[in-house]
Amino acid sequence: MAELPALTTDTIWAILQDTLDDDIANRLVWHGLGYRYSDADKIWNTTAVAAEWRDEYPEPPNFIDSRPATVKLTRSIPKADKQLLKEELGFGGYTVSELVPRKTRRATIANWLLSYLKQHNQ
Numbered sequence: 001m002a003e004l005p006a007l008t009t010d011t012i013w014a015i016l017q018d019t020l021d022d023d024i025a026n027r028l029v030w031h032g033l034g035y036r037y038s039d040a041d042k043i044w045n046t047t048a049v050a051a052e053w054r055d056e057y058p059e060p061p062n063f064i065d066s067r068p069a070t071v072k073l074t075r076s077i078p079k080a081d082k083q084l085l086k087e088e089l090g091f092g093g094y095t096v097s098e099l100v101p102r103k104t105r106r107a108t109i110a111n112w113l114l115s116y117l118k119q120h121n122q
Contacts (some may be wrong), residue, residue: 004024004027004028004031005020005024005028007028007032007113007116007117009088009089009114009117011028011113012089012110012113012114012117013089015028015106015109015110015113016085016089016091016106016107016110018103018106022062022064022106025063025064025106025109026060026062026063026064026109028109028113029060029063029073029109029112029113030060032112032113032116033049033050033053033060034046034047034048034049034050034053035048035049035060036048044058044059044060046058053072056072057069063105063108063109064102064105064106064109067101067105070105070108070109073108073109073112074108074111074112076112077111077112077115078115078119081111081114081115081118081119082111084111084114084115084118085107085110085111085114088114088118089114091107091110093107094107
């Protein structure tokens, strides 16, 4: 798999602004959750994945396409971090015409990644 971009606020903005490829956005979350792909074996190593994710998703889910996976991702964001996009980035949300599942799921990914950054002091 190709190298991931650094997890920075610029990367998170690129997710929100839909300028970062869906696959890369997904892969950033997968990495944060502990999923590691073995090119040699052509399988996902889930040793570092929490049981609540590994049991339900032995292979990482596509958060852009899967509402249940995105709901689970939303619920995994600590309550204190639910407003980080607004508080840390000043993100005001999307306009009504932009409120489509794909964009709202990208916002969930961005919020989860921002929370991950905060929790891991990156």
